[in-house]
Amino acid sequence: MRTILYYFTGTGNSLAVAEGLCRRLPDCELVPIASLVPVSGRISPEPDRVGIIAPVYFSGLPALVADFALRLDLARVPYSFAILTMGGSGGTPALHQLERILTQGPGKRGLDAGFTVKMPGNYVLMYGPPNDATIGKILGKADRRIEEIAEMVERGVQKRPRMPLFGSLVQHLIYPKFITGVHDADRKFSVDDRCTSCGLCVRVCPVENIRLEEGRPVWLHHCEQCMACIQLCPPLAIQAGKKTEQRQRYHHPNLRIKRSE
Numbered sequence: 001m002r003t004i005l006y007y008f009t010g011t012g013n014s015l016a017v018a019e020g021l022c023r024r025l026p027d028c029e030l031v032p033i034a035s036l037v038p039v040s041g042r043i044s045p046e047p048d049r050v051g052i053i054a055p056v057y058f059s060g061l062p063a064l065v066a067d068f069a070l071r072l073d074l075a076r077v078p079y080s081f082a083i084l085t086m087g088g089s090g091g092t093p094a095l096h097q098l099e100r101i102l103t104q105g106p107g108k109r110g111l112d113a114g115f116t117v118k119m120p121g122n123y124v125l126m127y128g129p130p131n132d133a134t135i136g137k138i139l140g141k142a143d144r145r146i147e148e149i150a151e152m153v154e155r156g157v158q159k160r161p162r163m164p165l166f167g168s169l170v171q172h173l174i175y176p177k178f179i180t181g182v183h184d185a186d187r188k189f190s191v192d193d194r195c196t197s198c199g200l201c202v203r204v205c206p207v208e209n210i211r212l213e214e215g216r217p218v219w220l221h222h223c224e225q226c227m228a229c230i231q232l233c234p235p236l237a238i239q240a241g242k243k244t245e246q247r248q249r250y251h252h253p254n255l256r257i258k259r260s261e
Contacts, residue, residue, distance in 0.1 A: 034207055045077060058174045
């Protein structure tokens, strides 16, 4: 059976889940959602299975993923599912959001199953990562969870999580404000004198939101708040206010970073 996994990632958590799942499913293809931004109109895949893998932002979907879902037609896909990664909670409300978008979209077809995987949080604007031992435990549990999900996907399990009250409130009260200002939220980013003009921030940004001007990064205000630039900067030169100066950085240990052209 042929499977397509559409994924969005910033610091590697959702990519690690996608890669782990793809290793366990035969005839599996990985497609970055960001690569489909230039593709206009409806997206109509026709494999046996389609999976959507993405992080959770304030109990909701990243803007890019929500826009992608609006164009995704699953009418000819026998089995569709989603896996959302999260540092805390909020995965179930985001799954319900994805379901609503898909059923209102061109294919009028939602998900057969929805899953969540807890991963180390990366939202450095609010907190730092756990210690190394805790990260190791979280990633170990995530690997086992991916194994479970792969087995359920192979069997075509139907699974729709129930909406928790707290997650619903967070999505209702906080997510709209976040998503309304997400693209301009890069205005809080700055770069200090540790910058070496390596250009890694430009290369890791999944939506090409950064360019170098006179050797320094400049943000272009179509940010997704994925945290790739600030988390992956080798000299820790990118900040978002004074609080981030004191916080450790995080990316998934399996993330392969291209450091030069």
